[in-house]
Amino acid sequence: MEFEKLPTVPTADEILDRSFRRAAKKRKEKLNKDRANEEFVRAVSHAIHDRLVYIIRGFPEFEELPQFYRDMVEILYGLDRIKQALGAVGWAAKHTKMVGGELAFQSRKAPDPLVVRKRAVARLASMVHQIDKDLLFLNEVRNVLRKLPHIDDTFTVVIAGYPNVGKSSFIRRVSTATPEVASYPFTTKGVIVGHRTMGREKVQFVDTPGILDRPADERNAIEQQALSAVMNVADVILFIIDPSGHCGYPTEAQQHLLGELQGLVEIPIVVVANKSDITRIDLYASMSTENGEGVDEVLEHLLSYRPAPTKMTRALPLQTRTPEQNR
Ligand SMILES: Nc1nc2c(ncn2[C@@H]2O[C@H](COP(=O)(O)OP(=O)(O)O)[C@@H](O)[C@H]2O)c(=O)[nH]1
Numbered sequence: 491m492e493f494e495k496l497p498t499v500p501t502a503d504e505i506l507d508r509s510f511r512r513a514a515k516k517r518k519e520k521l522n523k524d525r526a527n528e529e530f531v532r533a534v535s536h537a538i539h540d541r542l543v544y545i546i547r548g549f550p551e552f553e554e555l556p557q558f559y560r561d562m563v564e565i566l567y568g569l570d571r572i573k574q575a576l577g578a579v580g581w582a583a584k585h586t587k588m589v590g591g592e593l594a595f596q597s598r599k600a601p602d603p604l605v606v607r608k609r610a611v612a613r614l615a616s617m618v619h620q621i622d623k624d625l626l627f628l629n630e631v632r633n634v635l636r637k638l639p640h641i642d643d644t645f646t647v648v649i650a651g652y653p654n655v656g657k658s659s660f661i662r663r664v665s666t667a668t669p670e671v672a673s674y675p676f677t678t679k680g681v682i683v684g685h686r687t688m689g690r691e692k693v694q695f696v697d698t699p700g701i702l703d704r705p706a707d708e709r710n711a712i713e714q715q716a717l718s719a720v721m722n723v724a725d726v727i728l729f730i731i732d733p734s735g736h737c738g739y740p741t742e743a744q745q746h747l748l749g750e751l752q753g754l755v756e757i758p759i760v761v762v763a764n765k766s767d768i769t770r771i772d773l774y775a776s777m778s779t780e781n782g783e784g785v786d787e788v789l790e791h792l793l794s795y796r797p798a799p800t801k802m803t804r805a806l807p808l809q810t811r812t813p814e815q816n817r
């Protein structure tokens with residue numbers, strides 16, 4: 491996702507400092523003293539404008555993002571608020587350029603161009619300061635967006651279960667590339683997202699620490715909403731139970747969470763008991779993400795929920811069969 495490259499959003503002061511420096515540098519190159527002030531004002535306003543436009547361009551078109559991002563952004567900040575902040579930056583960009591042009595022109599004609607220049611610079615600065623809060627807000631958004639796990643709209647297995655049952659271990663074991671470690675903004679626990687490619691097909695595995703690892707009454711409002719964002723991307727859920735007690739939670743508590751989840755979602759839930767190298771229970775299929783036992787079978791079961799491939803043959807002319815062949 492392009493979020494990783496989303497540049498820091500500078501503060502108003504940083505933008506101004508930079509723009510003045512850029513303009514001052516330009517001024518040194520110019521030998522035409524009569525126009526020095528005019529050129530300076532113009533250069534400052536252009537530098538500010540360019541910087542503000544660069545900030546706006548750094549943000550993606552939210553409508554085009556995968557569902558998961560749109561949901562998360564909506565939950566965490568509200569899309570409207572972000573658009574409003576970007577709109578304010580756009581306003582400042584337009585006006586610094588426009589007003590900058592006028593002021594530059596005035597400072598050419600003024601009897602005392604230095605006074606006009608100082609006034610012009612003050613006005614440009616005040617325009618940028620008007621969007622101070624928007625810039626700070628956008629930078630906060632940026633810092634969170636960059637760390638969000640990359641979750642596409644492809645076939646997705648969401649892994650649920652109490653902490654330490656082996657969710658991350660499962661993802662590591664079935665992923666064909668090194669899983670990505672990211673974070674949800676409301677938990678300090680690392681989120682693991684893994685992918686598995688099979689020819690041209692891709693399957694995505696999504697970890698859920700802080701979302702689907704505790705009973706509902708322990709979830710706060712944001713976690714609750716994040717749960718729906720995760721559910722929006724899930725095609726099937728793998729619920730891992732650790733019957734060994736090794737994870738620190740009794741099996742009954744884990745089954746209780748499972749029951750809750752079953753009442754909550756309509757997507758299929760595949761239940762598997764992990765750590766078969768320590769303990770087994772007959773109730774569920776078992777695997778060990780430690781030694782790999784049973785993992786392939788679980789994976790195969792999960793993949794059976796993939797939508798049937800669209801039949802290309804439909805687009806081709808129907809094969810004509812001879813009566814001979816039909817017999
Ligand atoms: N004995 C055993 N330990 C396991 C197995 N799977 C995971 N573990 C251990 O259980 C702990 C938690 O695993 P982790 O994958 O981080 O669990 P998560 O919190 O659900 O993501 C780690 O110390 C793992 O080494 C398993 O199949 N057998």
Ligand SMILES: [Mg+2]
Nearest residue numbers: 657658697699
């Ligand atoms: Mg984990």
